[in-house]
Amino acid sequence: xxxxxxxxxxxxxxxxxxxxxxxxxxxxxxxxxxxxxxxxxxxxxxxxxxxxxxxxxxxxxxxxxxxxxxxxxxxxxxxxxxxxxxxxxxxxxxxxxxxxxxxxxxxxxxxxxxxxxxxxxxxxxxxxxxxxxxxxxxxxxxxxxxxxxxxxxxxxxxxxxxxxxxxxxxxxxxxxxxxxxxxxxxxxxxxxxxxxxxxxxxxxxxxxxxxxxxxxxxxxxxxxxxxxxxxxxxxxxxxxxxxxxxxxxxxxx
Amino acid sequence: xxxxxxxxxxxxxxxxxxxxxxxxxxxxxxxxxxxxxxxxxxxxxxxxxxxxxxxxxxxxxxxxxxxxxxxxxxxxxxxxxxxxxxxxxxxxxxxxxxxxxxxxxxxxxxxxxxxxxxxxxxxxxxxxxxxxxxxxxxxxxxxxxxxxxxxxxxxxxxxxxxxxxxxxxxxxxxxxxxxxxxxxxxxxxxxxxxxxxxxxxxxxxxxxxxxxxxxxxxxxxxxxxxxxxxxxxxxxxxxxxxxxxxxxxxxxxxxxxxxxxxxxxxxxxxxxxxxxxxxxxxxxxxxxxxxxxxxxxxxxxxxxxxxxxxxxxxxxxxxxxxxxxxxxxxxxxxxxxxxxxxxxxxxxxxxxxxxxxxxxxxxxxxxxxxxxxxxxxxxxxxxxxxxxxxxxxxxxxxxxxxxxxxxxxxxxxxxxxxxxxxxxxxxxxxxxxxxxxxxxxxxxxxxxxxxxxxxxxxxxxxxxxxxxxx
Ligand code: SF4
Numbered sequence: 001x002x003x004x005x006x007x008x009x010x011x012x013x014x015x016x017x018x019x020x021x022x023x024x025x026x027x028x029x030x031x032x033x034x035x036x037x038x039x040x041x042x043x044x045x046x047x048x049x050x051x052x053x054x055x056x057x058x059x060x061x062x063x064x065x066x067x068x069x070x071x072x073x074x075x076x077x078x079x080x081x082x083x084x085x086x087x088x089x090x091x092x093x094x095x096x097x098x099x100x101x102x103x104x105x106x107x108x109x110x111x112x113x114x115x116x117x118x119x120x121x122x123x124x125x126x127x128x129x130x131x132x133x134x135x136x137x138x139x140x141x142x143x144x145x146x147x148x149x150x151x152x153x154x155x156x157x158x159x160x161x162x163x164x165x166x167x168x169x170x171x172x173x174x175x176x177x178x179x180x181x182x183x184x185x186x187x188x189x190x191x192x193x194x195x196x197x198x199x200x201x202x203x204x205x206x207x208x209x210x211x212x213x214x215x216x217x218x219x220x221x222x223x224x225x226x227x228x229x230x231x232x233x234x235x236x237x238x239x240x241x242x243x244x245x246x247x248x249x250x251x252x253x
Numbered sequence: 254x255x256x257x258x259x260x261x262x263x264x265x266x267x268x269x270x271x272x273x274x275x276x277x278x279x280x281x282x283x284x285x286x287x288x289x290x291x292x293x294x295x296x297x298x299x300x301x302x303x304x305x306x307x308x309x310x311x312x313x314x315x316x317x318x319x320x321x322x323x324x325x326x327x328x329x330x331x332x333x334x335x336x337x338x339x340x341x342x343x344x345x346x347x348x349x350x351x352x353x354x355x356x357x358x359x360x361x362x363x364x365x366x367x368x369x370x371x372x373x374x375x376x377x378x379x380x381x382x383x384x385x386x387x388x389x390x391x392x393x394x395x396x397x398x399x400x401x402x403x404x405x406x407x408x409x410x411x412x413x414x415x416x417x418x419x420x421x422x423x424x425x426x427x428x429x430x431x432x433x434x435x436x437x438x439x440x441x442x443x444x445x446x447x448x449x450x451x452x453x454x455x456x457x458x459x460x461x462x463x464x465x466x467x468x469x470x471x472x473x474x475x476x477x478x479x480x481x482x483x484x485x486x487x488x489x490x491x492x493x494x495x496x497x498x499x500x501x502x503x504x505x506x507x508x509x510x511x512x513x514x515x516x517x518x519x520x521x522x523x524x525x526x527x528x529x530x531x532x533x534x535x536x537x538x539x540x541x542x543x544x545x546x547x548x549x550x551x552x553x554x555x556x557x558x559x560x561x562x563x564x565x566x567x568x569x570x571x572x573x574x575x576x577x578x579x580x581x582x583x584x585x586x587x588x589x590x591x592x593x594x595x596x597x598x599x600x601x602x603x604x605x606x607x608x609x610x611x612x613x614x615x616x617x618x619x620x621x622x623x624x625x626x627x628x629x630x631x632x633x634x635x636x637x638x639x640x641x642x643x644x645x646x647x648x649x650x651x652x653x654x655x656x657x658x659x660x661x662x663x664x665x666x667x668x669x670x671x672x673x674x675x676x677x678x679x680x681x682x683x684x685x686x687x688x689x690x691x692x693x694x695x696x697x698x699x700x701x702x703x704x705x706x707x708x709x710x711x712x713x714x715x716x717x718x719x720x721x722x723x
Pocket of ligand 1: 568571620624
């Protein structure tokens with residue numbers, strides 16, 4: 001890898017609003033690994049909500065916007081498998097557009113999910129500590145579209161004090177599914193309850209994942225049930241930024 | 254079978270509260286998922302076989318007319334007769350005609366999803382025939398007068414007690430059986446007598462072989478074999494997409510089908526039938542008919558959903574689908590449930606009538622990761638949504654919201670202002686609690702979940718403060 005690769009951080013809508021700490025954790029990790037990180041200020045959404053809903057035109061408009069803002073970087077990185085999964089679909093979305101198809105292809109080729117990028121492309125020194133027993137949920141897009149499976153686990157093994165407990169069905173969907181969880185809330189709740197049952201069976205005190213959508217869903221259900229299990233993005237633990245309140249947890253007085 | 258009445262959501266809500274069904278669905282993991290995983294792991298080249306199977310199917314689909322002609326010629330050469338049916342009604346007519354000509358009274362049936370698709374049983378019964386399903390699962394749901402809830406395990410939603418009740422009610426003069434073994438034995442006794450009485454045997458066809466004109470069925474009970482060899486007339490019902498060029502090709506599919514379906518290396522019975530009984534044959538039917546059903550398939554062949562025609566009806570996609578696992582098969586409203594049904598049902602019966610099916614999916618992709626013929630199921634489901642949007646079928650409220658959001662997302666300044674506003678609003682509502690328990694306008698989320706609260710300032714505004722522009 002060349003000297004100081006220039007990385008454009010794709011913030012993602014959910015992170016921007018719900019959990020900025022994930023963004024700062026991502027920046028800390030990327031900088032520690034020697035990247036020069038920029039955050040294009042005119043970025044909005046990757047277009048996934050439109051694409052998944054079948055609104056192809058809106059999705060294409062947003063895809064062009066992302067390409068415009070990010071194609072100048074060596075890499076585009078986001079702390080979300082599902083947003084990067086969407087960037088990787090831009091060539092398919094824009095396949096019939098002769099002007100944009102090659103640009104989409106180039107962007108997709110340099111777009112990476114954070115945890116796999118850290119483990120596969122960079123050498124990052126993890127010197128954080130997290131005292132706890134954590135279980136890792138494999139978010140579907142990261143797992144099946146991008147092959148993110150071993151990377152977060154191998155990075156987490158370097159965290160001092162953390163023990164990793166595998167849950168049954170770690171690869172089964174948590175029931176979030178974007179708008180699915182509000183269109184079919186009863187089915188979604190059954191799915192997240194199944195997930196929580198597997199999680200609780202491990203005895204873990206922390207749930208980690210790589211996609212904020214899933215984490216909001218699982219944390220939301222855990223907190224409704226009064227559970228004390230902490231829910232965090234893996235990047236927060238790796239960057240040593242997991243001391244504050246976890247997702248959905250109370251702020252200290 | 255006709256599509257069920259009521260909405261997907263009401264059926265799903267019932268299913269979620271159905272305790273026996275939930276118990277049955279809980280058995281899926283040990284029954285199907287774990288067994289498939291170990292059967293697949295034992296085979297070093299399973300991935301290569303999937304690829305090969307998909308290639309064989311694609312090659313056939315690219316020249317389906319040619320392969321169908323070769324297949325039909327081979328069937329006729331072996332003394333059989335091929336009938337083409339363009340839709341369900343025509344298929345029923347053809348089969349009724351054959352039964353009439355055969356002077357039939359009793360008809361035994363092996364398991365066939367196409368026969369469910371064309372709603373054959375009600376038509377045969379209305380014409381006065383005694384129709385007996387001989388696959389145990391199909392027999393159970395025939396007694397219960399229910400549609401199948403799974404394509405390879407049609408009565409998977411029924412508990413042992415429910416089956417015992419059904420048998421007690423329908424088998425007068427027999428003592429009530431409680432054990433699984435006892436129930437299976439009881440069914441065997443009742444069915445055996447019918448096999449010998451049957452004039453016509455109707456089976457499905459898992460595969461049709463063009464080079465030999467053979468039909469192939471794969472079962473675990475041997476009931477299909479009895480249905481087709483003991484009756485005077487054998488009728489095979491099959492979709493037009495089931496042709497394979499050669500027996501060599503068949504060997505590829507036999508290696509992936511059982512492993513994907515039930516996690517067995519091979520099913521107990523694989524039977525290859527070619528034409529009627531020949532002079533000197535010890536058994537077999539006097540007549541052999543194949544009814545090839547189109548029913549919308551040739552339309553799929555020319556469009557965006559051709560990949561779906563590779564389907565070999567193994568059921569792996571539904572066994573691995575978390576939505577199917579939550580609500581079972583009947584919620585899908587027709588004979589094909591789960592991911593494959595979420596595609597086939599709207600394609601066969603209307604994307605407006607079955608609006609929910611492609612939408613009730615998280616696009617998690619587990620189905621396509623196990624599909625033995627590598628059908629890109631999530632992509633096809635998303636494409637169906639896109640077709641629905643183009644046809645103006647998305648509910649107005651959702652359409653307006655999506656359009657407004659899409660417009661704002663193309664105006665970064667406005668988008669960020671709204672994000673900052675929303676972030677503060679939610680933070681203020683949550684206070685220090687870190688979560689919101691009830692939120693007007695977001696009840697679908699908050700009815701069962703808290704909403705974790707934002708920090709108050711967005712990432713982008715904090716970044717700008719710390720580091721300036723970009
Ligand atoms: S779609 Fe694939 S996994 Fe599902 S039944 Fe068909 S062949 Fe099997």
